[in-house]
Amino acid sequence: MAPELSSNWKKLQSVLKKENSVKADKKRKAPTEQTRNSIAKRRRLLGDLFEPASTKALGVKRRKMGNGSSSGEAAAQAAPSATLALWAEDNDISARDLADAYGEDFKNTTVPTKREDKVNGGLSEDVEIGKYVGLDCEMVGVGGEQDRSVLARISIVNFHGTQVYDSFVRPKEFVTDWRTHVSGVSPKNMATAREFDDVQQEVAKILKGRVIVGHALKNDLDALMLGHSKRDIRDTSKFPGFKQYSTGKYPKLKTLAKEILGVEIQGGEHSSIEDARAAMLLFRRHKSAFDIDHAQRFPVKVQGSGGGKSNPKKKKKKGKH
Template sequence: MANPTPSSTTPTPPAANPGRNPKRKRKPKPKAAAPSALNPNWAQLQSKLPHRPASTHLGKRKHEAGHPSPSPAHAEPSPPAETEVKLEPTSDDSSLTKAVAIDCEMVGVGADGGKSALGRVTLVNSFGNVVYDEYVRAMERIVDYRTRISGIRPKHMNKAKEFWVVQKEIAELIKGRILVGHALHNDLKVLLLSHPKKDIRDTSEYEMFRRERKRRSLKDLASEVLGAKIQQNEHCPIEDARAAMFIYNKHKKAWEKSMKEQFRFKKKLKKRGKKKPAESNGNDPNIPTVLL
């Protein structure tokens, strides 16, 4: 019996792809070289650069849609920086106004320089413009210029005016006007002048500015009322007179009202004082009575 032939049902190997060489192997893709392999200094440079997070399309879309990126949780708004207030004139008008402010700087005379004498005097108008500013030659020999406070130096005396000249000019300028200043009794004392009390506006005497019934310095008032820093080093009479005037201007309405009330009350007291003696004469036992 003949050996059986292989069955026709035996699977045959798949036909080879005519476009593909079975003997050719696929080459592996070359790996990207590390930055350090391309440049030995790149790794060192990269470590020094600040790390920046990669931007995403989502964040970009949010930004484009008008949604701001969220701020860090620890970020807080910084407080606004304090701006220094400078005392400058409020107008170009340099004419004499109804109210003028005065400030004097003193020098030391006498044996030990402890006695005060006028060294400089300044007047400003209601707008803060200077209407008078002169150095004054003291009648006695100056022992202490008090430069640390007054700002006056020996060279300023070269063009200084005589005291009597300055006194006369100041008297004419303040006559009939409201005189504003701080501790005005000191300024009037060195000027050897007086001024009607009803026309004096002293920032050291105004009741509204006192603290526990104590007088306060012009420096303290300027800081609180005007927000300005003055008298940091040498005093400037222009700046001090301007500060007193601006403080007065800020409280002028209430201040003038209180002054009117005070003088109205004083007039009533004077009238009552005059009536009392006249009324008491009828009961005076020393005055003889006439019997009818």
Template sequence: MTEGTKKRKRNSAESHNQVVVNRGVIDANWQKFLSANIIMDKKEEKPPQKNHFTGTFRRARKKKPQNQEISSSEYINGDMKSLNLEPQPKGELKKINEPRKQNKITKFLAMDCEMVGIGYNGSDHMLARVSIVNKFGDCIYDKFVKAREEVKDYRTDVSGVRKEDLLNGEEFTVVQKEVSDLLKGKILVGHSLKNDLSVLFLSHPKRNIRDTARYKPFKKITKGSTPSLKRLAKEILGIDIQHGEHSSVEDARAAMQLYCTVGKKWEESLSDKRGHRKISNE
């Protein structure tokens, strides 16, 4: 009985120890396995990278400031109407809102002056305003002139000149120099230009003067007498000018328009007088 019980206790103790060892071995291996997986997981985990993009992406477009030059692709593919542009030849792109070139100085210029009265009874003339237009009627020069003597009569009803205009005007010497430089080498058109040049104290080559008051075909309208600019404008151009106060800009435009209606014949008649007309091949 004693030996049996001892054997049982020994067997039970051995089996118990064996189980404990086996569990310990299993637990140890499991722990190693788990620890190995944890390490692998930690190695595989990568910290997130900021601002990392793959593939292609588009940047935000910046707004273009005004008056910036347009590229050729925008010019061809864009909406030209919305940009207020006109089609241009290749290599000649216009800037946005670029103003057109105006007031070009042409070979033919028309001038007219307004005068005020000076002297004992205001019958003498003094320059008060000068206006010059080009062949297309664009005004390229228009200035009032400061009085150099006491004005007896501003002639406002006719000249349209007032005292404040002369007070705010330009110095006579400046106007004289500027007008002289503009007219140099140009064909001067006007009506009764002798009076305008005299108040400016300027001269101009006779061959370069086209005076509508002295053109013979125009004198036929008044049967040989010197016609007024108002009469010529009415009869030839069909327009009414000089209603009330005169405008030297309007008068200069009328003179230029009168010349343009007969310019070709006028120049041919001058060529005949000078003997420069081309001989025909007949």
């Protein structure tokens, strides 16, 4: 017969049983807590991978909770190209929202419905030209020390920024400075370039009877050796509303595009088609003001209603018979 346990021993067993039960519970809970910590850690480490593409594309830094300093604000954002800005405006969409939707950098965002540009494509087929055309030219240097500018590329777009004409032009004189870092034109482009006389003739047909929009258009028309009625020119370099952005006689197109449109152009080699679009977008954005300025400079002459005094007609002298 087993000896009977003392009351003290029974109490000790009861205490040990409770402690073992608590330890067992802790052992069961420990893996669960560890798993939760592990999951949270993985989320923190992989957070950037699951960050929305829009914030990456826009260069936006996520603000930390409780931090109201400027370091927590959105970082500087890249500016959209003139092409993207024009398409977005035509479709009543913010250029930034458009880039956000495609999750790409502003400059590289491609719009599926946009007609692709054809560099050196000549006259575009099936494009409605309309009343207004944006024009821009790229020049190269000739004449050695004289360094005269001659035409090497020309681009024309319509009111909506669609490419109407684009061509490299073969200069008649020997080129002494290609200015590639600015003009974007190099000797290799001359292999498929068109002759100056042919380009001049084609461009003259496009410009005839239309309003030209551009920046410092006198330089472009001089390079083309073409004239155009001042009444049918809208020059963004001479528009009074843009004078405040000038540090000299005339504001730069790059400055106007950045300050007024938030558009970045001429970051390196110039693109005549992008510059033509930037000028057209500036004109469109302030068309009402352009129209008022134009009406003041070229008032329409209205003939009198006939209430004024008329000069008496001189009587004809009768000839001698």
